[in-house]
Amino acid sequence: MSISQSLIEEVQEKHPSFPVEPLKRAFELANRSHGEQKRRSGEPYIIHPVEVVRILLQMRVDLPSLIAGLLHDTVEDTFLSLEEIEQSFGKEVSFLVDGVTKLSKLSFRSKHTAQAENFRKMIMAMGRDVRVILIKLADRLHNMRTLQHMPPTKQQEIASETEEVYAPLAHRLGINWVKTELQDLSLRYLKPDVYFKLVELVAQSRAGREKYIQEISKVTSERLDEAGFGQYEIQGRPKHFYSIYKKMEKAQLTFEEIHDLLAVRIVCEDIRSCYQSLGILHSMWKPVPGRFKDYIAMPKANLYQSLHTTVIGPGGQRVEFQIRTFEMHRIAEEGIAAHWTYKEDGSVVAKDAEKFSWIRKLVEDQEAVEDPSEFMSSLKIDLFEEEVFVFTPRGDVISLPRKSCPVDFAYSIHSAVGERCVGAKVNGRLVPLRHQLESGDHIEIITSESQFPRKDWLDFCVTSKARSKIRAYVKKAQRDQSKDLGLKLLDREFRKSKFNFSRLVKEEREKFEEAVRSIGAANEEDLLIKVGYGKITAEEAFKAVMKSLHPEGAEAETASQEQDLVAATKFKTKSGPDSSPIIVDGVDNILVRFARCCQPIPGEAIVGFVSRGKGISVHRADCSKALELDPARKFDLTWDPKKGQDFPVSIKVTTMDRPGMLADISQVISAQGANISNARVQLLPNQRASIIFDLKIQNLSQVRLLISKIEAIEGVIHAERH
Missing domain, CATH: 3.30.70.260 (ACT domain)
Structure with a gap:
């Protein structure tokens, strides 16, 4: 049987209503496009898209997704274009293929930047259609299954990316079986010694665990029958290697010291039965304090619902129980696919889309992040598996990443609340803004109209929404401040030669902008900002403008300024126990004085400015007043580590x-x-x-x-x- 025929039969078995003809055409096009291309394993390349489609079938995707799965590498790796795909299969399939295609045609400053921009493209496409990420997850899963054929360095790179981004994405989408396999495969290549040792240890103890689970399942079943339970199922639940490794790492335990490798799942008819079975379990065996979690009352962001409890079972063994309804179990296994209802055009029905509103929020939060490093960092935090659940004063539950602070909470309520946040009460007690929130905390934000976002909030905020909003405000504030400062510096520089800067710009606008472009500024506003930031000095700007408009002004030198500078540099050095803690161009014991405006201290970057008869005035490098001083009088300074004083x-x-x-x-x-x-x-x-x-x-x-x-x-x- 051919590959094509085998695949078509698998699709028809799961989806008898799907038309066969488009799939056959897609397979033929993919096979023809990839031609003689081979995988690293030596197999024909077409094997990969076929396996991707088989994984997508397990995810219960629709026909356009299966077609896109077959064609997902054609635009990136062959001469086939998106336009040709659209002509053959429509805009929907073309969009899905484009969403998973890397930006290989563009050049980037670094490999890290390229990676960030490819992820950004994928996340933005996911915001429009979640099927994009499902195709990418299927693609990544098959690549991880065949990773043994890649060089070791590439294995590490791909496995790390999978652990940090793709596995958390599968978790957020509720596709537990994909998340589990991606995590186990990541561990295999990131820590092969640990992985294969765990495989060996788990295999050695499997028989004993299975026997114990059979016994405890039998006892539990008998008690549920006595209580008159209707339909239910009791299943043994194996722990996967990655979760065992993380538990060992977090608690610094050996494999033998982990006592809760035993896990049982009870699936009931309804929610009432879930809580009743929980009561029965706790009456049979003593529950372990702090190990009960109610995800039925407070579902996870991916809509996962279950009761979790750990008890001390027969023989003193710890046993984890999950209790859920049949519907909850279906959602836990299928994830987002359990909520899908497609219209004729393939889009998700609105009521189902709302259930995954976190996708839209994720996209909105990431859109404002410009820096590639910041984008990747915030994306990993937003996808991170561990969450805290906190309460608003009205009792609403808010889900936040672990290590979130009151400012993160405030921004999650509304940007205006975050911007005006001056303090917070957690469980009725006033806490600092850097306080880390914990599940169950009740949060009340204190606001003030006089408060604005502060740059130091970035030291403790973790959510991308808070960080991007703070960065945007700080950037705008610094830009406005630099613009005002630039205008002051240019006004002063032009007044030295009896010119009015603002009037000159107004009267000679065209020549002025031509002059400032010659020194790297786009226009007047850009010049003001760059002068304020110190990227262009006021003197440079003056000379460029004068050269274009008034050549005689550019040649005029201020001899008195030169004399002042010479006189000012003839200052004395100090010696003795109170000698200066500053080194000027490699020379110590120079007469200096510390600026009161910014109060520089050791550990901070500093600059110095010559003052006639007073030595060097020391400022912090970011001091706004220092930026107004004459650059010609500037000296580079360093702290003398041998000198200590208050x-x-x-x-x-x-x-x-x-x-x-x-x-x-x-x-x-x-x-x-x-x-x-x-x-x-x-x-x-x-x-x-x-x-x-x-x-x-x-x-x-x-x-x-x-x-x-x-x-x-x-x-x-x-x-x-x-």
């Missing part, structure tokens, strides 16, 4: 106004070895207070540790450098 730093603490708060904070500051030189308290609305501490600190690490300690005090909302 530096002035101000820390602003926002707190709830309660008795003893000032004393509590002062005690923490003292315990961290910092000296308080002054403290200023200001009362704020909503029973809050702002306290500014002027301290003596040794370095940046001490400041960061101190801020984290202060934020851990009950009633402290936020602490930051002032």
